[in-house]
Amino acid sequence: MPIPINVCFLWPGTNASIPAGWARETLIGALQYPKGAAAGVDPGATGGVSSHQHDTTAHTHTIAHTHTTANSPAGSGATSRDSGTTNPPDTHTHDTNPDTSNPTETMNDQAPGTDNPTVTLSFFRVIVIKSDGTPTGVPDLAVAIWDDPAGPPTSWNLCDGGGAPARPDMRNRYITQAGTGGDGGGTGGNLTHTHTIGAHGQSPAHTHPDVTSSQKTQANVAGAGGGAQVGTATSTHTHVLTIASATVTYSGGADSAAASNHEPPFRTEAFIQNNAGADDWPDKLIGLWMQTLASIPSDWALCDGTLSTPDLRALFIKGANVIGDIGTTGGSLTHGASHTTTGHTHSATSHTHTVTVAAGAGENRTAGAVSASTTAHTHPSWGATGATAFTTGSTAPVVNDFTNTQPLFTGAAFIQWQAPPAGQPFYIRDSYSLPDFVSATQV
Numbered sequence: 001m002p003i004p005i006n007v008c009f010l011w012p013g014t015n016a017s018i019p020a021g022w023a024r025e026t027l028i029g030a031l032q033y034p035k036g037a038a039a040g041v042d043p044g045a046t047g048g049v050s051s052h053q054h055d056t057t058a059h060t061h062t063i064a065h066t067h068t069t070a071n072s073p074a075g076s077g078a079t080s081r082d083s084g085t086t087n088p089p090d091t092h093t094h095d096t097n098p099d100t101s102n103p104t105e106t107m108n109d110q111a112p113g114t115d116n117p118t119v120t121l122s123f124f125r126v127i128v129i130k131s132d133g134t135p136t137g138v139p140d141l142a143v144a145i146w147d148d149p150a151g152p153p154t155s156w157n158l159c160d161g162g163g164a165p166a167r168p169d170m171r172n173r174y175i176t177q178a179g180t181g182g183d184g185g186g187t188g189g190n191l192t193h194t195h196t197i198g199a200h201g202q203s204p205a206h207t208h209p210d211v212t213s214s215q216k217t218q219a220n221v222a223g224a225g226g227g228a229q230v231g232t233a234t235s236t237h238t239h240v241l242t243i244a245s246a247t248v249t250y251s252g253g254a255d256s257a258a259a260s261n262h263e264p265p266f267r268t269e270a271f272i273q274n275n276a277g278a279d280d281w282p283d284k285l286i287g288l289w290m291q292t293l294a295s296i297p298s299d300w301a302l303c304d305g306t307l308s309t310p311d312l313r314a315l316f317i318k319g320a321n322v323i324g325d326i327g328t329t330g331g332s333l334t335h336g337a338s339h340t341t342t343g344h345t346h347s348a349t350s351h352t353h354t355v356t357v358a359a360g361a362g363e364n365r366t367a368g369a370v371s372a373s374t375t376a377h378t379h380p381s382w383g384a385t386g387a388t389a390f391t392t393g394s395t396a397p398v399v400n401d402f403t404n405t406q407p408l409f410t411g412a413a414f415i416q417w418q419a420p421p422a423g424q425p426f427y428i429r430d431s432y433s434l435p436d437f438v439s440a441t442q443v
């Protein structure tokens with residue numbers, strides 16, 4: 001009895017060395033990862049991504065920054081005084097004014113995406129080969145999947161790189177179909193990946209609180225005025241300084257995201273190689289099937305958790321490091337939380353704010369004053385604040401999940417050879433019941 005047509009195993013050698021009776025199974029595309037087809041779904045569905053990009057949760061940066069307030073130029077308007085009055089002087093300045101400080105300048109709601117790197121799941125390249133219905137066993141050096149933690153069958157060995165010639169080292173790796181016409185045997189990819197977050201910024205406007213200028217006390221010297229004497233004149237005063245809004249340009253902000261595992265949902269099985277030196281076909285070998293589920297050959301059981309098979313539906317197969325790893329499951333369709341970021345700052349450009357000044361009381365003549373009004377005044381062209389550049393506080397953006405990190409895959413049925421007892425009638429397992437024995441004998 002030959003291996004049925006279209007039953008597939010794995011060939012880790014060259015394209016030119018594919019044994020007679022076997023040919024590449026083209027229903028698994030070049031560089032595609034075989035994945036167990038979902039329950040009830042025929043093989044052949046494709047999906048997955050070769051790169052991905054994350055969104056991040058919006059983040060802000062805050063920082064206090066301060067500007068010095070310029071000294072005033074000489075005031076004007078304090079000239080309405082009695083004829084002949086020479087003091088107090090009508091010009092004065094305000095210096096050593098208070099700084100103006102914005103304690104919580106905020107760079108708002110930045111949600112930069114990550115970069116979009118090519119992410120390749122760690123792989124061992126094979127040629128998925130299918131029987132033409134004539135081989136009487138799995139070829140020497142071909143690879144099969146094995147689920148029995150008791151160990152591989154006689155003359156088969158774990159693909160761990162050991163032996164001479166060395167077996168393929170498929171530990172901790174997933175299988176991919178070789179490129180069209182290409183050879184098996186290459187390795188590549190990784191189990192984890194990182195991202196970077198690019199520079200991002202904005203140019204928001206911000207304000208500073210108004211300040212009150214320094215207080216000016218001028219020496220008053222009474223002077224004779226025309227007609228009446230000037231009495232006491234006080235000239236202590238301040239001005240309210242209004243600080244106009246200004247924009248700053250935030251730049252920089254590059255950040256890096258920590259490595260995250262990108263393994264899709266998997267079950268660990270042993271990849272084992274036929275080292276018998278000839279065709280061999282031991283019981284319980286697991287191969288692949290790319291035809292319909294309904295056409296799985298007799299005595300081959302779909303690996304769906306029934307008939308003592310592992311349930312490999314909707315799963316990728318990861319190569320066991322040791323036989324004892326068989327049956328381990330893991331992986332996820334999403335990842336993101338483990339892409340923790342290191343935190344970053346932004347530099348803000350140097351900027352100033354325009355200052356406008358309210359009228360100050362100026363000298364205030366009191367008792368004895370005549371023809372004297374309160375000589376409110378301003379200081380025209382009060383200079384802008386001093387220039388300030390600053391660096392924001394550090395914030396570490398949260399990287400959101402990416403929801404499908406499966407590698408590019410083709411759905412496949414994993415099927416297990418369940419040899420009927422030698423010389424005994426065999427039956428079609430899918431419809432097995434006592435009256436349904438098929439009247440045939442294994443050959």
Ligand SMILES: [Fe+2]
Nearest residue numbers: 075216239360
């Ligand atoms: Fe003044």
Ligand SMILES: [Fe+2]
Nearest residue numbers: 061110253346
């Ligand atoms: Fe930022």
Ligand SMILES: [Fe+2]
Nearest residue numbers: 054195260402
């Ligand atoms: Fe990622």
Ligand SMILES: [Fe+2]
Nearest residue numbers: 065067102246
């Ligand atoms: Fe400012």
